[in-house]
Structures are given as structure tokens and as C-alpha cells.
Amino acid sequence: MVRELTLYPTPPYDFDLSFHSMGPSNPDPVVSFEEGILWQLIALDSDRELMACVHSVGTCDKPELVLRLEANTISDEDVEISRNQIVRMLCLDLELDHLYEAIMADPVLHRYCLHNRGLKPVIDASPFEAITWAIIGQQVNLKFACQVKRGMLERYGRRIRYKGRTFFRYPEPKDLAFLDAVTWKEFKSSQRKAEYIIDFSRLITEGFDLEGLADLTDEEIIEKLLQIRGIGNWTAEYALIQGFGRWNALPTGDAGLQNCFKRLYELDRKPTYEELVKKAGSWQPYRGLATYYLWWGKSEP
Numbered sequence: 001m002v003r004e005l006t007l008y009p010t011p012p013y014d015f016d017l018s019f020h021s022m023g024p025s026n027p028d029p030v031v032s033f034e035e036g037i038l039w040q041l042i043a044l045d046s047d048r049e050l051m052a053c054v055h056s057v058g059t060c061d062k063p064e065l066v067l068r069l070e071a072n073t074i075s076d077e078d079v080e081i082s083r084n085q086i087v088r089m090l091c092l093d094l095e096l097d098h099l100y101e102a103i104m105a106d107p108v109l110h111r112y113c114l115h116n117r118g119l120k121p122v123i124d125a126s127p128f129e130a131i132t133w134a135i136i137g138q139q140v141n142l143k144f145a146c147q148v149k150r151g152m153l154e155r156y157g158r159r160i161r162y163k164g165r166t167f168f169r170y171p172e173p174k175d176l177a178f179l180d181a182v183t184w185k186e187f188k189s190s191q192r193k194a195e196y197i198i199d200f201s202r203l204i205t206e207g208f209d210l211e212g213l214a215d216l217t218d219e220e221i222i223e224k225l226l227q228i229r230g231i232g233n234w235t236a237e238y239a240l241i242q243g244f245g246r247w248n249a250l251p252t253g254d255a256g257l258q259n260c261f262k263r264l265y266e267l268d269r270k271p272t273y274e275e276l277v278k279k280a281g282s283w284q285p286y287r288g289l290a291t292y293y294l295w296w297g298k299s300e301p
Helices: 076-089 096-102 107-115 127-137 142-156 181-187 191-205 211-215 218-225 233-242 255-264 273-283 287-296
Strands: 002-007 032-034 037-045 048-056 065-070 158-162 165-169
Touching: 002 076, 037 076, 037 165, 048 076, 048 158, 065 076, 096 107, 107 255, 107 287, 127 142, 127 191, 127 211, 127 233, 142 165, 142 181, 181 191, 211 218, 218 233, 233 287, 255 273, 255 287, 273 287
Parallel strands: none
Antiparallel strands: 002 065, 032 037, 037 048, 048 065, 158 165
16 A cells, blocks of 8 residues: 655755765665665554655755655554654754854854755654664764664564565664673674663663653753663763754764864864864754754765
8 A cells, every 4th residue: 555645844955965974875774765765664553664765856945755655554643653753853844044043153164054055864763763873883983883783673673675675673672671682792782782772671661751851851861861871971962862853962072073073173183072062152052953964964075
């Protein structure tokens, strides 16, 4: 069964630019973007999912997306769940002009962001996915982290075959809560990180309201997360951006942010914590969104 609907993102929105770093060479096993089409497995409930395909038929200033859903059966409720998930993950309601206006006091960043005009973040499907993915990525490079992530998905996730390709559904807390951390070595995960993820998953199955943190302030979310074994400042700040869509979070300890900052401002060394915080003061209330641009924007010629 196939259902199609049209989405109208808040302009400006450059669909291809927003996925330029996630093409065929992208090692992430969850996000797939090829030839202008996003392929994403959408979780409907614990036992059902459908395939979503998204492509652009509009322009940056008049954006329009076609969302195509495929499954054996698709109810109106399934369509609404899928629509909301795609809107959330692609940040389609985010008003980028507010960012561009807020950072005008920083001409270097302002020029860089306008060079990437229409770039909207792609965030994780849930805070759980963002936090566990951040734990996997602690102190390792992206390629290796993606290899571990793929191993976890192949071992513990659900998968479907679609048009000759395999797509994975990210595991839920109940899928990971009672595993043996030793087995994670089979796909090169450290036992310590496996323990962190298993303990975190078990905490949620025992009643920790992770989704409910969305009702708290940034500071309150960080305070709650820092009480959990395996979650430090970097992981909590990353989760604010990629899991909760909090656009003023500033992951000062992020090596990628430090390197991008160094390159953009033509420093001969990485910025100090004080330098980064001082400069980012002029980016408020969009320090996290500016960080995303530094992470994934295209360099100026």
C-alpha cells in the first residue's frame, strides 16, 4: 500500500544542502540519502514500521517536499505519525531567518551561514537514539563509531528489505536492557560503552521518563542526564541538540566544533573554552544551531 502527501517546510529550506554530508559515502547505517531521495524507516509502534521516501519538488524560498509511505497497510493515524516524525527529524518548522538575524553581530559566522542558506539540521528520531549514539561516538572518529553502530543494528535491531537494500530500525530500550555487554565486542564496541548503553536502556524500562525531559529547561535536562552513568557534559550537550532540538546548547568540549571554529576564524590553534564561550555569546539564542552549521555546513570557496 502506498500513501503520498505534500509537506511545506518553513522557508528558506535547501533539501539537498541539508543532506549533502549524508550521501552514498556516508557511513551511517540509519540515514540514507541518494540521488536526491531520503529513505527512512519509520517506527509506528513496537512491532510495526513503514518505509518513508522524501524528495524535493520546490525551491529554497518556496520549499515543497513529497513524502511517500509504503507498507502492507497504512492507516490515517500511521500517516500522521510518519508526517510528524519527518517534520521533527528534518526540523521543517525551524525558522532559519531568526538565526541569520541573531548572528549579524558576528560577520564571519553570518557570511558563512548565508553561504549555507537553507541548511536545516537533521536530528535523531528520539532522545534515546541520540544519547546512545553519542555514547558510541565518545572519543572515537565518525567512521569507527558508525561501524559499531552498524554492528549493534545488525545484531539487535529490526531490518527490512526494500528495493534490494537493507534498512535498519534503531533498537528500543527493551531490546538492549538485558544484554550481555561482553557480546558487544563482536562488533568492536568497548565493553564499558556497552555497559553504559545497557544500563541506560534498563533505566528507561524501569520507569525513567526520558521523553518527559522535553518539558524541562536545557539546564535541567543536563542536570538529569549527568546523573546517569556514562553520560558526561559532551554527551548531554550533544543530546540537547540532536535529541531534543534545543538550539542554544553549546558543546564546548566537542572536537569537531573546536576544529571548525579554528578553521572559520583562521586561528593557528584550537580555541580555548573561554574564547569559544565568549564568541558564542553573540550567537544566542542559537548557539546550538550555529554549532550545527559549523559541523555540517559547506566551506566557503
